[in-house]
Amino acid sequence: MKALPVGEHALLVEVASGEAAQALHAELLRRRADGTLRVGEIVPAARTVLLDGVSDPDRLAERITRWKIPPLSARADEAIEIPVRYDGPDLTEVAELWGVPPDEVARIHAATEFRVAFCGFAPGFGYLTGLSTRYDVPRRATPRTAVPAGSVALAGPYTGVYPRSSPGGWQLIGTTDAVLWDHTRVPAALLAPGTRVRFVPVRHS
Numbered sequence: 001m002k003a004l005p006v007g008e009h010a011l012l013v014e015v016a017s018g019e020a021a022q023a024l025h026a027e028l029l030r031r032r033a034d035g036t037l038r039v040g041e042i043v044p045a046a047r048t049v050l051l052d053g054v055s056d057p058d059r060l061a062e063r064i065t066r067w068k069i070p071p072l073s074a075r076a077d078e079a080i081e082i083p084v085r086y087d088g089p090d091l092t093e094v095a096e097l098w099g100v101p102p103d104e105v106a107r108i109h110a111a112t113e114f115r116v117a118f119c120g121f122a123p124g125f126g127y128l129t130g131l132s133t134r135y136d137v138p139r140r141a142t143p144r145t146a147v148p149a150g151s152v153a154l155a156g157p158y159t160g161v162y163p164r165s166s167p168g169g170w171q172l173i174g175t176t177d178a179v180l181w182d183h184t185r186v187p188a189a190l191l192a193p194g195t196r197v198r199f200v201p202v203r204h205s
Helices: 019-033 057-064 091-098 102-110
Strands: 002-006 008-012 042-044 046-052 081-083 116-118 126-129 144-147 149-153 156-161 166-168 171-175 197-200
Touching: 002 057, 008 057, 019 042, 019 046, 019 116, 019 126, 042 116, 091 102, 091 171, 102 171, 144 171
Parallel strands: 081 197
Antiparallel strands: 002 008, 008 046, 042 046, 116 126, 116 197, 126 156, 144 166, 149 156, 149 171
């Protein structure tokens, strides 16, 4: 683990893996909640966590690198359920990459409990982990110029749901009517780092 001061009041902590970043994020939230860590924003990414609003980044960097971070534990809160129709245009291609029939892709995906590792790309877009590494898939060689809102997609080790129409190169395996981002809702984002997520298959309309 490496901790690097960023400017006068921020600290970037680099770790070896996505799992380590999620565990560190959970530990930072726990310490902030119990009052042993004073920090403003805590922002996880793929293999880093950014802490903003730090009074003394150098001192905190020295402390953090001595911490023993416990492994990520199962959260007690209920998982958010996202209804999905497994009707994506890339479902057959993903099935071939996995070496299974298309309906087995749906079964495996829906049987997995995911966790939001971090958010980015667009407001409301969460990078969800949970699938075994044997189900990693590459991005499309040619990205689409417009991916419909609600598209459930795979890329590398991640699952994501497009909150709005945008260009994208992920493999599309399904669609959902769930609203990932609503500025009139509190909070506006349906998903946040650490949130547990399950996809629930629904019949095609």
